[in-house]
Amino acid sequence: MALFVQKFGGTSVGTVERIEAVADRIVATRAQGHDLVVVLSAMSGETNRLIALAEQIQAQPTPRELDVLVSTGEQVTIALLCMALHKRGCEARSFTGTQVRILTDAAHTRARIREIDNQRIRAELDRGAVVVVAGFQGVDEHGNITTLGRGGSDTSAVALAAALKADECQIYTDVKGVYTTDPRVVDDARLLRTITFEEMLELASLGAKVLQIRSVEFAGKYKVPLRVLSSFEDDPGTLISLEENREMEAPIISGIAFTRDEAKVTVTGVPDVPGIAYKVLGPVSDAGIEVDVIVQNVAADGSTDITFTVKRQDVDQAQDIVSKVAAAIGAKSVSVDKKIAKVSLVGVGMRSHAGIASLMFKTLADEAINIQIITTSEIKISVVIDEKYLELAVRSLHSAFGLGGEAAAAAD
Secondary structure, X not given: OXXXXXXXXXXXXXXXXXXXXXXXXXXXXXXXXXXXXXXXXXXXXXXXXXXXXXXXXXXXXXXXXXXXHHOHHHHHHHHHHHHHHHHOOOOEEEEOOOOOOEEEOOOOOOOOEEXXXXXXHHHHHHOOXXXXXXXXXXXXXXXXXXXXXXXXXXXXHHHHHHHHXXXXXXXXXXXXXXXXXXXXXXXXXXXXXXXXXXXXXXXXXXXXXXXXXXXXXXXXXXXXXXXXXXXXXXXXXXXXXXXXXOOOOOOOOOEEEXXXXXXXXXEEEEEOOOOHHXXXXXXXXXXXXXXXXXXXXXXXXXXXXXXEEEEHHHHHHHHHHHHHHHHHHOOOEEEEEEEEEEEEEEOHHHHHOOOHHHHXXXXXXXXXXXXXXXXEEOOEEEEEEEHHHHHHHHHHHHHHOOOOXXXXXXXX
8 A cells, every 4th residue: 555645737637527527537546546736736726816807906916915816726626526435435535724734934926835744634544535735825823824836736736745745746637748859840750758857847947837846845755755757648657856766878968948928138359357247147036037047158358248048928027127237338230030949958968978969069160050058057958949959959859879779668
């Protein structure tokens, strides 16, 4: 007998029929003798609907009251699922984040979990009940409802699994697991059976949308085995675990991530003096704008150019800020490119294999794709390119590194 924490996302509970299907899956798991804690999201689209209601009344809703409002979405699904389980003769009890005391800080709409009191859950499990918990929400030390931000139900599930020392945290989604890249872009993208926490964290931070980054961080920190699998198909999915648990001959590259919503800001003719990078980028950071890739080049005349990337939605604000700084420090110009994309290779196998960057650059050169910026870490290489070449780049790299097709399948 094992203890599983299972999380079902919005599409998995998007209709009454799908909630009934989730109940069938839970009953089948219980029949195998396993204990279950189930974490649910709101029905697909419900959180957006609630936010839209709030914005009809207040352009920038009060964060505390917004949390009170949007947390109701999960209360609907946990109650309905328990009703479906009762109908099937399965004992179940629903709880909000407040009731099981998922204690968070007081940062409304983006709270972070501090601790979980698992006594109430343990008591229900001991009496043979399925425990159904509202994801995405908690409570601060003053009893205020808080929410964890977009995708927070993943974090709720992993945190509960850590607190309960569960055998596995299973994230049920509308896809079969983690793929070598987006199957909508590459037809022969391959389902990965295993991947390390490090790789999954890189893929999530670089554009893969399967899991919330914070949930992967949490799972890695507390060594919670994490599995991504489909709500609609019977398939073992992808197990995310420690590197030492993988096969000895791991593939060099595990996956390709990409983001389309990038923009580039370049400041030219900046005086090359100590502290100048902070003068340019400090005000951007102070405005709450996340800077991704940064490149600084020194010219022969003693000046320097600074280029950095931000999310496309932030680029106009970043340009305004940097233009004022440029005028103050005597820089020559500020330019913006809103049509760029970032493509990244990720794999722990890079540590012991040379030539990865060379093959990546050659593959892009063969397709006449110009690389604008390059950045690397121990297990990833990212390049910034023109957005119009993004899908061609991903497909070419996927083929060049043998990530799909019969050869890759045989490696499983």
